[in-house]
Amino acid sequence: MDATGYQGGVWLRPARGRRDAPLTVDRIVVAAVALLDAEGPARLTMRRLAERLDVAPPTLYWHVKTKDDVLDLAVDAIFAEVRVPDGGEWADAVRALVLAWRATMLRHPWSPPLLGRPTLGPNVLRRTEFLQATLAGAGFRGVDLAAATHGLANFAIGSALTQSTWRNAAVRDAANAHVRANADAYPTLAANDHLDDPDWDALFSQGLDRFLTGLAGSL
Amino acid sequence: MDATGYQGGVWLRPARGRRDAPLTVDRIVVAAVALLDAEGPARLTMRRLAERLDVAPPTLYWHVKTKDDVLDLAVDAIFAEVRVPDGGEWADAVRALVLAWRATMLRHPWSPPLLGRPTLGPNVLRRTEFLQATLAGAGFRGVDLAAATHGLANFAIGSALTQSTWRNAAVRDAANAHVRANADAYPTLAANDHLDDPDWDALFSQGLDRFLTGLAGSL
């Protein structure tokens, strides 16, 4: 007998064991990305993920070692969206890659903070390889090559990280109200509407151009 | 009677109520920063924090609303370390501020990922105000001003975020081994020792100079 209520007996209990569509790591990662996109990182729990896959929570642990593994896989998965340019002038190729890279992060705003963990997935590495190879083809060597590669990546990551925060209108409004209320302490920020819904894409594009110009000049 | 063991009775039980050194938000934040520095963000729990302050866990919640509040306060607290330059050429002042900003983040490697949440503390705002005011004084206006301010901040944040990951020797060695093992897929990365303990400070400094040069040229 069951003290917690009638469960339906053998007749209504769902079948155990194998399913028609077997669970795979890929299906887990796809579901995780969907969940992160829809509800944000705080709501991604192994239980909710299992629920979404119509599976009991412990089942996930046969395919995946820890929750962190799921996060790492999810981060790499989204970078498959970044189109790798082919051919063209080196500056144009770099520009296109960095813009696409940033756009993908903004499409999945939970991703930038996760770049604080090592990212060694095939999608990330392939695009990093392309970036460095393109710069090397343009003539960069040694420290200059490393500085250019890291600089471009860091610029995009930093931009995506801050923008994904301030893009939220409620957050932005509260911030602007606070700055304006303390206009005596922050006169320049208040006068220039520092955060007042700027055209983030244009700002990034402009900054990227400056960076690329600086790089080209140092060749 | 107590089934879990003798607790000491009234005689040995520690005194309740007020303490000599009363708990304050400041003391909580200082302890949180110390804990984060010493053991990393994963080990920062309200219980450990309370233990470090010699206080019962629920007590913290009278001074602070949530754990996220503690994190936000901790982030702002460390930026008090960033010295605000006074006087001098605008480019030198900006350079000094951005370098100090990045150095502080690297001294507290748990901080860059937390910048994914709104940062509106007085220390952060004051330094952002200084940066923007200095650039405005140099002649930047409108979109150019916004692009310069955000670009510099984003560059520093991105650099700190990625570097705080790859600075760990074990992580870096594993990453390099993996890249070299797949040298056919990542020939350029493998050939250039992409992550092989470069001089991160020099790389950042060089990138910052390029950026500042580009900015100066656009005035």
Added chain:
DNA sequence: CCACCCTCTCGAACGTTGGTCGAGAACCCG
């Protein structure tokens, strides 16, 4: 056709976490 093994799934449970509630101790003021 059966016995076996490997692959995959899950019920039950553990220890820990962030957070709430209400009782009460200590202090301040009248």
Added chain:
DNA sequence: CGGGTTCTCGACCAACGTTCGAGAGGGTGG
């Protein structure tokens, strides 16, 4: 000395990541 405010804590809660061992299902060799 009495009453209200400020501060502290014991007991407790739901939810989390994760483990363990029991099994169900299909494939293979005898």
